[in-house]
Amino acid sequence: MEALPEFELLRPITIAEAVAARRSHPAARxxxxxxxLVVNIRRGIEAPGQLIDLTAVxxxxTIKANAEMLEIGAAARLAAIAADDGVLAHYPVLAEAAASIAGPTHREMGTLGGNLCLDTRCIYYNQSHWWRSANDHCLKTTGAICxxxxKSRGVCFATFSGDLAxxxxxxxxxxDLVGPEGAxxxxLEQLYIGHARHDGSSGDGKRYLALLPGEIVARVRAQAVPGLRSAYDKIRIRRSIEYPVAGVAVALRRAGGVLAELRVAFTGTNPRPVLLAGTETLCGxxxxxxxxxxxxALVRDQVMAMKTTFTPGHYRRRMAGVLARRLVMKLFAG
Ligand SMILES: Cc1cc2nc3c(=O)[nH]c(=O)nc-3n(C[C@H](O)[C@H](O)[C@H](O)COP(=O)(O)OP(=O)(O)OC[C@H]3O[C@@H](n4cnc5c(N)ncnc54)[C@H](O)[C@@H]3O)c2cc1C
Ligand code: SF4
Structure with missing residues (x-):
């Protein structure tokens, strides 16, 4: 299917109305x-009867970003996040990630909430209905195997590719989440349950979010950490408009000649964004x-890229490590 099917568009203007719409239409998206989402609907991957548009709420x-804290609503547009003076000044990793998503027109439309809840991707999934039928579909939709x-025994390895997470x-x-059961x-890392190597995660590339039925992402928030330096980088096939082959965010603190704190996170490699575990062993x-x-070694162990894109998994894992090294070096040098 490449034409949009019929659907009803609901446009709540308050959070309470959005939650009520979700409660009355459990199958709505x-x-x-x-x-x-609209690309997936056009491809016949899904056909919801109702869409609940959150952009009028x-x-x-809203976007609040200053030297103390960051708070951004789920319907804030990517272009606005990338251009916000407070985000640029105090949370550069976020501004850089937002500015690197898709192309300029997508960033004018795309939102924080949509990016955080972005469907996982795979070369066997992001295809037309006709193409997927010719391959007997796969586990992520109606098929029997991956x-x-x-031999995955029911596990889907479709890759999470959102840059903001x-x-x-x-x-x-x-x-912050809101839903029929309250707020x-x-x-943020607990939102993602896609299969990962070490933590016995309950989900995979098909069930990748910890949202309860009817829950909505309302906003993200963070406290500023004095002295934290941060940056984002990614590689993609077409630099002007493309999902990441691998994306890396780094934040670190330096105390004199010593690495005092290090956080590294990846996208485009696993069925979830990966916050690298064990980075404290590099500090001090x-x-x-x-x-x-x-x-x-930490990257090799935890970044688990599979053949879900046209770029081979081993290359994505290698590049994730290279990008991480470069960013750590750059930020440490100041
Ligand atoms: C050519 C192309 C290139 C792209 N390149 C990139 C890229 O480089 N990096 C990248 O990250 N993305 C990329 N994208 C994907 C997409 O444009 C962005 O991820 C965008 O941020 C998605 O946001 P949206 O608001 O449009 O999401 P939508 O399409 O509206 O929604 C995406 C999903 O999120 C859910 N959702 C939306 N809001 C909420 C909420 N508040 N709470 C719970 N669930 C919610 C929807 O139900 C849906 O499942 C690309 C897309 C295209 C077409
Ligand atoms: S990883 Fe396997 S099950 Fe998941 S979308 Fe790709 S082919 Fe389908």
């Missing part, structure tokens, strides 16, 4: 800018070659 559109890993993770962001807050000393060797 939330709509941010539609730059990913004024409370969800074409990437036929790693940037916000290295800032220590939390996420809750949690560390000089940033020397043994420290970089340890960083490489």
């Amino acid at each position: 939330l709509l941010g800018g539609g730059t990913d 004024a409370e969800l559109g 074409h990437v890993a036929p 790693p940037a916000l993770m290295v800032l220590g962001a939390e996420i 809750r807050r949690m560390p 000393g000089a940033l020397d070659e043994p420290a970089f060797a340890r960083l490489d």
Whole structure:
């Protein structure tokens, strides 16, 4: 299918109305800018009867960023985040990540919430209905096996590719959720449950978010950490408009010649954004070659790129490590 099917568009203007719309239409899908969801609908990947457009909810559109704190609503546009003076001055990793997403027109439409909840991607999934039918579909939709890993025993390895999640993770962001059962807050990394190597995650590339039925991402927030330096980099096939082959966010603190704190997060490699575990073992000393060797080892262990894109998995993992090294070096040098 390449023509849009019929659907009803609901446009709440308050959070309470959005939650009520979600409660009355449990099968509805939330709509941010539609730059990913509408493409999937056109491809016949999904056909929701109702879309709940969140972009008219004024409370969800705000951006507050200063030297103390960051708070951004889920309906804030990517272009506005990238251009916000407070974000640019105090949270450069976020401004850089937002500015690197898709192309300029997508950034005018795309939202924070849509980016954080972006569907996972795979070369066997992001295709027309006709193409997927010719391959008997796959686990992520109605098929019986995973074409990437036929012996995966029910696990889908589709890749999370949103650029904002790693940037916000290295800032220590939390996420506010609202839903029929009330509001809750949690560390952003807990939103993601896609399969990962070490933590016995309950999800995979098909079930990749910890949202409860009817829950909506309302906003993200973070406290500024004095002295934290941060930056984002990614490689992609077409630099002007493309999902990441690998994306890396780094935040670190330096105390004299010593690496005092290091946070590194990746996208485009696993069924979830990966906040690298074990970076504290690199801290407390000089940033020397043994420290970089340890960083490489952590990346090799936790970044698990599969053949879900046209770029081979081993190349994406290698590039994730190279980008991380470069950013750490650059930020440490100041
Ligand atoms: C050519 C092209 C290139 C792209 N390149 C990139 C790239 O480099 N990096 C990148 O990150 N993305 C990329 N994208 C994907 C997309 O444009 C962005 O991720 C964008 O930020 C998605 O936001 P949106 O508001 O348009 O999401 P939508 O398409 O509106 O929604 C995406 C998903 O999020 C859900 N959702 C939306 N808001 C909420 C909410 N508040 N709470 C819970 N769920 C919600 C929707 O139901 C849907 O499942 C690209 C897309 C295209 C077409
Ligand atoms: S990783 Fe496997 S199950 Fe998941 S979308 Fe790709 S082919 Fe389908």
